[in-house]
Amino acid sequence: MTGATPGFGAVLSGLVLAAAFGLLYQRRAGGLINACALQAWALAAAAAWQGVAWEAPELIVVGCLVLAANGVALPMALRRGARRAGIGPSVVAMPGIPVSLLTAAALVALAVLASATMASPAQARGEIAVDLSVVLLGLFTLASRRGGPGEAVGFAATANGLILGMVEVRGMPLVALWTLAVLALGGAAMLRPGGQLR
Amino acid sequence: MMRISIAAAALVVHVALMLALAPLLVGCLRWAEARLMGRIGPPPLQPWHDLRRLALKQPVLAENASWLFRAAPVVAFAATLSAAALVPSFASGMLDVPLADLVAIVGLLALARCTLALAGLDAGTAFGGLGASRTMTVAALAEPAMLLVVFALGLLVGSTNLDAILAALSDGAGLRASLGLALVALVMVGIADCGRLPLASPATRLELTMLQEALGLEYSGWYLALLQWTAALKLLLWLTLIGTILLPFGLASPDSGLPAWLLALPAWGVKVGMLAAGLAIFESAIGGMRWARAAEFLGVAAALGLLAAVLAFAGQVLT
Numbered sequence: 001m002t003g004a005t006p007g008f009g010a011v012l013s014g015l016v017l018a019a020a021f022g023l024l025y026q027r028r029a030g031g032l033i034n035a036c037a038l039q040a041w042a043l044a045a046a047a048a049w050q051g052v053a054w055e056a057p058e059l060i061v062v063g064c065l066v067l068a069a070n071g072v073a074l075p076m077a078l079r080r081g082a083r084r085a086g087i088g089p090s091v092v093a094m095p096g097i098p099v100s101l102l103t104a105a106a107l108v109a110l111a112v113l114a115s116a117t118m119a120s121p122a123q124a125r126g127e128i129a130v131d132l133s134v135v136l137l138g139l140f141t142l143a144s145r146r147g148g149p150g151e152a153v154g155f156a157a158t159a160n161g162l163i164l165g166m167v168e169v170r171g172m173p174l175v176a177l178w179t180l181a182v183l184a185l186g187g188a189a190m191l192r193p194g195g196q197l198r
Numbered sequence: 199m200m201r202i203s204i205a206a207a208a209l210v211v212h213v214a215l216m217l218a219l220a221p222l223l224v225g226c227l228r229w230a231e232a233r234l235m236g237r238i239g240p241p242p243l244q245p246w247h248d249l250r251r252l253a254l255k256q257p258v259l260a261e262n263a264s265w266l267f268r269a270a271p272v273v274a275f276a277a278t279l280s281a282a283a284l285v286p287s288f289a290s291g292m293l294d295v296p297l298a299d300l301v302a303i304v305g306l307l308a309l310a311r312c313t314l315a316l317a318g319l320d321a322g323t324a325f326g327g328l329g330a331s332r333t334m335t336v337a338a339l340a341e342p343a344m345l346l347v348v349f350a351l352g353l354l355v356g357s358t359n360l361d362a363i364l365a366a367l368s369d370g371a372g373l374r375a376s377l378g379l380a381l382v383a384l385v386m387v388g389i390a391d392c393g394r395l396p397l398a399s400p401a402t403r404l405e406l407t408m409l410q411e412a413l414g415l416e417y418s419g420w421y422l423a424l425l426q427w428t429a430a431l432k433l434l435l436w437l438t439l440i441g442t443i444l445l446p447f448g449l450a451s452p453d454s455g456l457p458a459w460l461l462a463l464p465a466w467g468v469k470v471g472m473l474a475a476g477l478a479i480f481e482s483a484i485g486g487m488r489w490a491r492a493a494e495f496l497g498v499a500a501a502l503g504l505l506a507a508v509l510a511f512a513g514q515v516l517t
Contacts, residue, residue, distance in 0.1 A: 014378020
């Protein structure tokens with residue numbers, strides 16, 4: 001027994017969802033990249049916490065992978081890539097911030113309704129609602145933020161949602177490998193080898 | 199009888215410490231921000247020196263100010279002190295536990311804010327009116343968000359009493375994703391309620407960018423000292439509230455032994471110190487925000503509060 005409460009991992013997953021909202025609030029590329037890094041840190045903390053609570057070292061590995069890739073490497077690469085590509089500091093949001101936030105709230109409501117129809121235990125349904133919300137908000141960021149940094153951050157947020165879903169399933173096989181695959185796919189889709197944005 | 203005596207003594211010590219440490223917290227925050235910006239900064243005890251200096255000065259009031267203008271600082275201070283007395287800092291189970299309801303705390307803070315806004319209008323000067331208008335605009339956006347957070351916490355643990363919430367959280371109950379959302383919303387509302395939205399530096403005297411400072415522009419002498427003490431007390435109240443909900447550990451109760459009481463005070467200091475350091479970094483690192491964006495900032499807080507309540511409600515219904 002480690003003494004760590006698994007429930008605190010759920011609180012951290014709430015922070016991941018809050019950071020997904022933070023992505024939609026940003027008008028500046030710098031703020032968007034910082035919010036993306038914050039989401040990755042919260043996800044890494046959630047994975048590590050669950051790893052300690054469930055005595056599953058592979059989840060701690062997942063936390064380290066997410067922290068290194070989406071928490072440190074991606075923000076650095078995005079800043080450098082945006083600078084090299086001459087992308088301005090503003091993010092073009094279509095629709096605007098208030099409409100984006102209302103749409104995000106509607107997407108979360110949709111995720112809650114979708115999870116309510118599932119035949120899983122109540123706690124699992126709550127976790128699925130949060131994971132699905134993060135994925136949907138990531139996809140919405142990807143679709144609504146024009147330009148390299150906005151799209152890259154949207155892709156990373158979607159990947160974070162998928163990883164969060166995997167982390168919250170106790171005993172998920174090959175979770176570290178799946179995480180690595182999702183992160184590698186994201187990196188390949190977003191960046192050229194020289195660190196330039198596609 | 200012994201238990202009641204300890205609970206009463208804890209309340210007295212708590213109120214005395216809140217009063218004494220609030221100006222020191224503001225001083226430490228200003229000093230830390232100055233150091234982060236590469237300046238030496240005033241010493242942490244400077245707010246206490248300022249309060250003493252102002253208290254000794256003869257107050258000069260506007261000619262057309264009514265009794266409300268003179269009563270407002272006292273009412274605001276009393277309401278904020280009452281709210282601060284209800285927030286557990288280092289001890290749970292204090293004598294005022296039955297009154298320590300989050301809705302009551304929100305109400306007391308609203309009373310203080312409304313009184314000061316009325317006083318800002320009462321002097322009949324342009325900047326007082328501007329400050330009152332801006333303060334009430336922020337309050338109109340922040341208070342629904344705060345009430346949604348209270349609603350979410352109530353749904354998660356089955357009570358809006360702070361002691362009950364802290365007891366439930368420290369036992370591991372109510373640890374859901376909605377608590378994470380509610381905490382973020384609570385921090386955002388706290389920043390707005392303390393007048394620390396990054397519209398301008400809270401220490402500024404530049405009239406066009408002032409928020410809460412504009413309300414005290416017509417005050418002087420001990421009235422101004424009371425206003426500054428109220429603002430400091432409110433900041434300590436918010437940091438204590440967020441700290442105890444975020445980390446509901448290290449609180450002593452009347453049944454605890456001496457070691458728990460000795461550890462509880464440093465634990466409170468660590469929680470408040472960590473949050474104050476975070477606030478100093480936030481205020482130093484963040485760029486200025488246009489006034490129109492304050493609505494968006496608080497809109498996000500309200501959306502997060504609403505989602506926390508919806509997820510908590512869905513959790514209750516789905517169970």
